Amino acid sequence: MSVLNTVPFEKFHGTGNDFFVVDAEDPVPDRPAFARAHCDRDGGIVLNESERVGADGVLFLALEDRYDPPRVVMTLVQPDGSVAAMCGNGARVAAAWAAERTGSDQIMIDTPAGTRRAIVEDDDVTVEMGVPMFAPRDVPADSGEPLVETEIEGLTVTAVNTGVPHAVAFVEDVDDVDLEAVAPAVRHAPIFPEGANVTLASPDGEGGFDQRTFERGVEGETQSCGTGAVAVVAAAKRLGLVEGDDPVRVSPPGGDLSVTVPDEGSALLGGPAVREGAGEADTVFRER
Structure with missing residues (x-):
């Protein structure tokens, strides 16, 4: 050409x-x-x-x-x-x-x-x-109730919209999961009519989380995903893994992000x- x-x-x-x-x-x-x-x-x-x-x-x-x-x-x-x-x-x-x-x-x-x-x-x-949304109509998800710790295509996920839909799975160690192998089936699962980003998270032992995300539209893993980082903390609060309004460090492969998900009001995402x-x-x- x-x-x-x-x-x-x-x-x-x-x-x-x-x-x-x-x-x-x-x-x-x-x-x-x-x-x-x-x-x-x-x-x-x-x-x-x-x-x-x-x-x-x-x-x-x-x-x-x-x-x-x-x-x-x-x-x-x-x-x-x-x-x-x-x-x-x-x-x-x-x-x-x-x-x-x-x-x-x-x-x-x-x-x-x-x-x-x-x-x-x-x-x-x-x-x-914005405010993270779990209601099925907001994710969106073809479900009569929020998807919280629900098995989808072999992965246990919590679905949340943080500007775009995410299926968040908490695992023992994000590096032990073959994300490219497990994510596509979840990303294209029929329960997500618009598809979903697939985000893995594991506690880092210091109050924060390590993160990996397979992004819809990129169709692969990215070095960082901001909506995914917010989804991690929002899902963690929903599951009782974190409490309060303090910032939480989320660490994708590309570096550290600061995420605040307050009990009321907009979530915040900070970083370079x-x-x-x-x-x-x-x-x-x-x-x-």
């Missing part, structure tokens, strides 16, 4: 959850095709001779700086071309990107799952994540959001 034009992009990551960021003012005629091509872990973009090829998604961001605090409209297109309603690490990256342009330490992020407030302190970004570099990406392709 021959390239017709290009668009500038930046690369950010939040605890290893990496994204290409494109200003929505720059035209990309086919966003799903753009994401599928450039996020591919085998043939996608390689930035600054990094060992990591591709990314976990493309954030198309529209800055509206006439508001106080500034607003950014976030659209996350995943590697399979689908649009995710919410992404915790993506929202933190969006806030960092907007803060760079406005100098504001508070950013409002408009997502398909609702508007979220973010606080930016240097490289650390904390974002509101780091700019890795910038480049130009092909936007339109034509078959030869």
Whole structure:
């Protein structure tokens, strides 16, 4: 195929959850095709001779700086071309990107799952994540009652929506589970009409949890998943594994996140959001 034009992009990551960021003012005629091509872990973009090829998604961001605090409209297109309603690490990256342009330490992020407030302190970004929802209609799940410690395709899970649906399984050691083998059956289980992210968690012995997540739309494990981290703590509270409103450390492979799930009000997700570099990406392709 021959390239017709290009668009500038930046690369950010939040605890290893990496994204290409494109200003929505720059035209990309086919966003799903753009994401599928450039996020591919085998043939996608390689930035600054990094060992990591591709990314976990493309954030198309529209800055509206006439508001106080500034607003950014976030659209996350995943590697399979689908649009995710919410992404915790993506929202933190969006806030960092907007803060760079406005100098504001508070950013409002408009997502398909609702508007979220973010606080930016240097490289650390904390974002509101909404109230976790367990009701079957909210997950969604084809069930007459909440799925709490329910066996689904051989895995005992608790289902919760933290912006997107998660099936959370608490295990003795997340590293002892072959996630790529067990997750797809749960992710595609008929009880989840829109599919589900599959998140494993195990207590770290210090009041926090280790985490691994197989992400819907990525169709594989990611180095970090913010909605998954919030789902871990929300499910842990539901099961009585944690109590109170104090922050809980959740550790996916990419680094530590801070999660607060209060008894009332919005959950909070905090952690680093780091700019890795910038480049130009092909936007339109034509078959030869």
